[in-house]
Amino acid sequence: MTRSIRPLVAGNWKMNGVRADLAIAAEVAAGYDLALKSAVDLALCPPATLLYMMSAALLGSRIATGGQDCGVAASGAFTGEVSAAMLADSGATFAIVGHSERRALHGETNAVVRAKAQAAQAALLVPIVCVGETQAEREAGKALAVVRKQLRGSVPEGSKAATLVVAYEPVWAIGTGLTPTPADVGQMHEAIRAELARILGKPAAAGVRLLYGGSVKPGNAAELMSVAHVDGALVGGASLKAQDFLAIARACA
Numbered sequence: 001m002t003r004s005i006r007p008l009v010a011g012n013w014k015m016n017g018v019r020a021d022l023a024i025a026a027e028v029a030a031g032y033d034l035a036l037k038s039a040v041d042l043a044l045c046p047p048a049t050l051l052y053m054m055s056a057a058l059l060g061s062r063i064a065t066g067g068q069d070c071g072v073a074a075s076g077a078f079t080g081e082v083s084a085a086m087l088a089d090s091g092a093t094f095a096i097v098g099h100s101e102r103r104a105l106h107g108e109t110n111a112v113v114r115a116k117a118q119a120a121q122a123a124l125l126v127p128i129v130c131v132g133e134t135q136a137e138r139e140a141g142k143a144l145a146v147v148r149k150q151l152r153g154s155v156p157e158g159s160k161a162a163t164l165v166v167a168y169e170p171v172w173a174i175g176t177g178l179t180p181t182p183a184d185v186g187q188m189h190e191a192i193r194a195e196l197a198r199i200l201g202k203p204a205a206a207g208v209r210l211l212y213g214g215s216v217k218p219g220n221a222a223e224l225m226s227v228a229h230v231d232g233a234l235v236g237g238a239s240l241k242a243q244d245f246l247a248i249a250r251a252c253a
């Protein structure tokens with residue numbers, strides 16, 4: 001944790017959830033008590049089909065919503081795409097961009113991720129820019145270099161502390177139950193903060209929230225969240241269980 005930064009715990013539902021699952025969001029809202037509200041921000045990023053309904057259901061709860069991706073263009077002939085302005089119109093505050101699943105399965109390059117992050121900022125959304133190395137890259141000792149390069153390529157220059165969130169998600173830790181050691185997370189998050197200082201200048205970089213993602217569960221959250229420069233979590237599977245998500249939030253608080 002960074003003392004001066006209010007932590008953020010964001011749930012990425014990925015391609016999970018139909019209307020009946022809005023009950024999960026309601027359960028999270030019911031458990032987001034005063035103690036939690038005073039200590040940690042929460043966000044849920046459902047599939048685009050649920051975004052408007054979830055945003056409406058969470059009105060007044062102080063829980064934000066976000067999209068999981070956004071188009072580069074503001075509008076136009078892009079069948080299947082959802083623009084950042086559409087996410088904002090559906091009540092979103094955040095847009096995840098450059099998740100490793102999109103980088104790997106949809107061939108998104110750093111340049112595309114940066115364009116999406118810029119599109120999100122233009123629509124007054126806060127992009128959650130995801131970076132992270134593969135297992136092979138870590139084993140080859142290249143994790144820090146890979147993540148630094150991703151940051152240089154995908155973080156919009158001119159971002160401010162309030163207009164950017166960065167999530168470090170080692171690809172090999174996503175959905176596997178594996179996590180890096182706290183020492184490895186600490187080393188990476190310190191390197192991310194330093195690289196952001198080179199890209200954005202020190203004052204902006206000092207305030208950017210750096211989330212850790214990859215197999216965050218109630219059982220490991222406290223240890224991961226106690227690491228320096230870890231300002232919250234990006235949670236996949238455990239965000240589909242309200243009580244697990246709340247327990248992770250409490251570990252941040």
Ligand code: 13P
Nearest residue numbers: 012174175214215236237
């Ligand atoms: P898991 O928490 O299921 O490992 O997913 C992490 C993730 O990809 C969040 O974006």
